[in-house]
Amino acid sequence: MAYSKDSGQLFGGGGANGKGMPLGNLTSQFFANIYLNELDQFVKHELKADFYIRYVDDFVILHRSKKILEDYKIKINHFLKHKLSLELHPEKSKIIILKMGINFLGFRVFFHYKLLRIKNIRKFERKLSLLKQEYEAEILPREKAIEVFEGWLAYSSYGDTYKYRRSLTKKFNQWFPIEPQAEVRSIRKQENFKRKVEESNSLFTVQKTLQLFKKGMKIPEIAKHREIKESTVWQHLANLIEHNHLTSPLL
Numbered sequence: 001m002a003y004s005k006d007s008g009q010l011f012g013g014g015g016a017n018g019k020g021m022p023l024g025n026l027t028s029q030f031f032a033n034i035y036l037n038e039l040d041q042f043v044k045h046e047l048k049a050d051f052y053i054r055y056v057d058d059f060v061i062l063h064r065s066k067k068i069l070e071d072y073k074i075k076i077n078h079f080l081k082h083k084l085s086l087e088l089h090p091e092k093s094k095i096i097i098l099k100m101g102i103n104f105l106g107f108r109v110f111f112h113y114k115l116l117r118i119k120n121i122r123k124f125e126r127k128l129s130l131l132k133q134e135y136e137a138e139i140l141p142r143e144k145a146i147e148v149f150e151g152w153l154a155y156s157s158y159g160d161t162y163k164y165r166r167s168l169t170k171k172f173n174q175w176f177p178i179e180p181q182a183e184v185r186s187i188r189k190q191e192n193f194k195r196k197v198e199e200s201n202s203l204f205t206v207q208k209t210l211q212l213f214k215k216g217m218k219i220p221e222i223a224k225h226r227e228i229k230e231s232t233v234w235q236h237l238a239n240l241i242e243h244n245h246l247t248s249p250l251l
Helices: 026-035 037-046 066-084 118-136 142-156 162-175 187-214 219-226 230-242
Strands: 003-006 010-012 051-055 058-063 086-088 094-097 102-104 107-109 114-116
Touching: 026 037, 037 051, 037 058, 037 066, 058 066, 058 102, 066 086, 066 094, 114 118, 118 142, 118 162, 142 162, 187 219, 187 230, 219 230
Parallel strands: none
Antiparallel strands: 003 058, 003 094, 010 086, 051 058, 102 107, 107 114
């Protein structure tokens, strides 16, 4: 049985002022990585953990033994308190069965796929609703809404979210239409957004091919089902292999 340990947030445990590590900007994240380098060295060289992943103040350790992970947790917390004046978050630091998925960087990570966490989706959609209100009140230019939306699409694309992104793109175009009389302040931004939407649509069609292939359908069957050429199906599979979304099929 595989286990994982998800650290959640680190927070101050008696440093200069007892406050947690501020991670709101890139400078803070840079210094957090420098500061936590000692933790990396401890986990790798002292605990000799084989499967350790850290991004700023979130980290995961994978091991087949729950007992060993419990020992890791005790030793890491002791190291953080005495060496870095930090400690593990008491509620977010836990040992879980790997097949249940790991919460990491806003995603729920499983063996073969990654899902956006529901609370993150709801948080963004609330933000999008506020942007819609400002756009309708002519407070917010469409270009600004596009910047926010593009950032979310780029982030969410790291998970298995193509249906969600397709649906959200339709909603965005409905909520933020280009009025004929409206002044386009940045033609370049509008063109870039159009290009990214087209690229996103292209990604969706590749993912449809992947879904059918995973169901066991052969190349001719996929082509017939999707009403596309067999050569197009092969291009989709080659693209998926190139981006490590699919191992080389034996067809």
